[in-house]
Amino acid sequence: MDPTSWVPARDVSAFHTQSLRHAAPYIHAHRGHTFVVAFGGEALEDGAAGLIHDLAVIHVLGIRLVLVHGARPQIERAMRRHGISSRFHQGRRITDAAGLRAVEEAVAATRVAIEARLSMGLPGTPMSGMRLRVVSGNFITARPLGVIDGVDYQYTGAVRRVDTHGIRDALDDGAIVLLSALGYSPTGETFNVPAREVATAAAGALDADKLILLLNAPLQTPQGGRIHHLNVREAAALVESAADEVLTANLSTALAASRAGVRRVHFVNRKDPDALLAELFTREGTGTLVTAEPYEALRRARIGDVAGILELIEPLEAAGVLVRRSREQLELEIDRFVVMDLDGAIIACAALYPYLEERMGELACLAVHPDHRREGRGDRMLARVEDEARRLGLECIFVLTTQTDHWFRERGFEPASLDVLPMPRKQLYNYRRNARVLVKRLPD
Numbered sequence: 001m002d003p004t005s006w007v008p009a010r011d012v013s014a015f016h017t018q019s020l021r022h023a024a025p026y027i028h029a030h031r032g033h034t035f036v037v038a039f040g041g042e043a044l045e046d047g048a049a050g051l052i053h054d055l056a057v058i059h060v061l062g063i064r065l066v067l068v069h070g071a072r073p074q075i076e077r078a079m080r081r082h083g084i085s086s087r088f089h090q091g092r093r094i095t096d097a098a099g100l101r102a103v104e105e106a107v108a109a110t111r112v113a114i115e116a117r118l119s120m121g122l123p124g125t126p127m128s129g130m131r132l133r134v135v136s137g138n139f140i141t142a143r144p145l146g147v148i149d150g151v152d153y154q155y156t157g158a159v160r161r162v163d164t165h166g167i168r169d170a171l172d173d174g175a176i177v178l179l180s181a182l183g184y185s186p187t188g189e190t191f192n193v194p195a196r197e198v199a200t201a202a203a204g205a206l207d208a209d210k211l212i213l214l215l216n217a218p219l220q221t222p223q224g225g226r227i228h229h230l231n232v233r234e235a236a237a238l239v240e241s242a243a244d245e246v247l248t249a250n251l252s253t254a255l256a257a258s259r260a261g262v263r264r265v266h267f268v269n270r271k272d273p274d275a276l277l278a279e280l281f282t283r284e285g286t287g288t289l290v291t292a293e294p295y296e297a298l299r300r301a302r303i304g305d306v307a308g309i310l311e312l313i314e315p316l317e318a319a320g321v322l323v324r325r326s327r328e329q330l331e332l333e334i335d336r337f338v339v340m341d342l343d344g345a346i347i348a349c350a351a352l353y354p355y356l357e358e359r360m361g362e363l364a365c366l367a368v369h370p371d372h373r374r375e376g377r378g379d380r381m382l383a384r385v386e387d388e389a390r391r392l393g394l395e396c397i398f399v400l401t402t403q404t405d406h407w408f409r410e411r412g413f414e415p416a417s418l419d420v421l422p423m424p425r426k427q428l429y430n431y432r433r434n435a436r437v438l439v440k441r442l443p444d
């Protein structure tokens with residue numbers, strides 16, 4: 001359904017401007033970064049127009065795009081046409097000389113089809129005349145996979161080298177680079193290399209910021225639940241448990257990419273027309289993210305977090321930066337807190353005290369552990385508190401600060417007088433502490 005179709009006409013423009021505001025930090029963060037996006041040949045058979053359109057949008061937003069396409073259904077058809085039967089061993093195609101000709105034919109046709117579609121630019125939009133340049137070439141050097149378990153894979157190959165200079169030159173020139181599931185050897189032979197291996201090797205060699213794998217279905221737990229975020233340790237444990245074949249195969253790719261130095265691997269359901277853009281430009285995403293770093297959860301605080309929060313805030317209370325809170329008070333007010341949990345350690349916290357009648361809320365006790373500052377965590381905590389305030393229908397949030405007013409002012413807070421505070425809060429104001437009052441009106 002068009003997300004705006006239920007909105008009254010006069011609110012549609014507000015909906016769009018709001019979406020743009022939410023996406024802006026992600027657009028800013030991704031600009032100039034390299035993303036490798038891999039998809040199977042099926043993606044060209046249904047929903048291709050939407051996929052190509054979204055890839056073009058990502059490119060236009062300043063992301064350096066390397067696309068890697070597979071061609072399994074196209075290869076299967078070409079083999080049938082030539083009367084060749086497909087042979088696989090351990091999930092890998094065995095490519096003999098006749099098979100290689102079918103692979104070359106199918107891969108070439110698929111690549112040309114992608115190039116043709118990308119040449120359409122963004123039809124039906126104000127950017128329809130835009131020209132996208134696509135560069136493909138002999139960027140992948142391959143070697144034969146050889147004989148494994150007594151099985152000769154013949155023209156099935158493995159990546160030996162990625163021409164990072166060549167790819168970077170093309171990206172620097174503003175082109176989209178398109179890689180196929182093929183590699184060439186210095187002896188002049190062609191090898192069929194699985195698209196995922198090309199994508200993983202390219203992402204690692206290029207030091208890509210993200211490897212994005214488009215799947216035919218969302219990645220799920222064996223019970224069918226969504227997997228939002230895993231760190232490599234959790235992903236390895238799931239692979240070890242071998243509970244689900246699809247999950248194991250996909251997470252193994254993520255682990256291989258992580259070993260190759262890729263810090264973020266995203267799995268996105270290509271059949272959801274909004275999934276790719278939502279994954280990249282919204283906080284919640286829609287797919288599964290596997291990160292090289294330990295998993296940092298930003299979540300509501302629980303009673304078991306009290307000790308961790310106290311450890312974090314006590315030095316700041318001693319320095320007069322934060323107001324003192326007893327353990328008992330913290331236990332009573334724990335529901336008001338959100339925390340950032342890094343593999344069990346509390347590394348950041350913040351609280352929201354709502355005044356529903358006045359439609360205001362106090363942001364309090366914002367702290368990030370000194371070892372984890374200056375990496376945007378303060379911003380993320382603030383954004384989370386603002387979301388919560390909006391959810392409660394509050395129109396503005398205020399903060400009382402002694403040493404951090406510039407941090408807040410740089411984030412849209414403005415100095416205000418004591419009189420703006422809700423009466424019950426004003427009565428509790430500590431004149432000896434003499435904190436400044438800053439207020440931020442929340443955008444709708």
Ligand SMILES: CC(C)(COP(=O)(O)OP(=O)(O)OC[C@H]1O[C@@H](n2cnc3c(N)ncnc32)[C@H](O)[C@@H]1OP(=O)(O)O)[C@@H](O)C(=O)NCCC(=O)NCCS
Pocket residue numbers: 316321322365366367368369372373374375376377378379380399400401402403404405406407
């Ligand atoms: C303020 C705080 C939460 C920011 O956390 P963070 O994770 O480092 O935040 P971000 O990464 O989003 O922002 C870092 C930026 O804030 C700046 N900053 C940090 N403390 C600041 C302060 N007191 N005044 C002004 N700017 C400050 C940093 O210099 C950095 O900017 P720069 O890289 O341009 O120099 C953290 O410094 C902290 O816990 N401070 C002590 C507790 C506190 O003051 N809380 C507010 C109570 S009202």
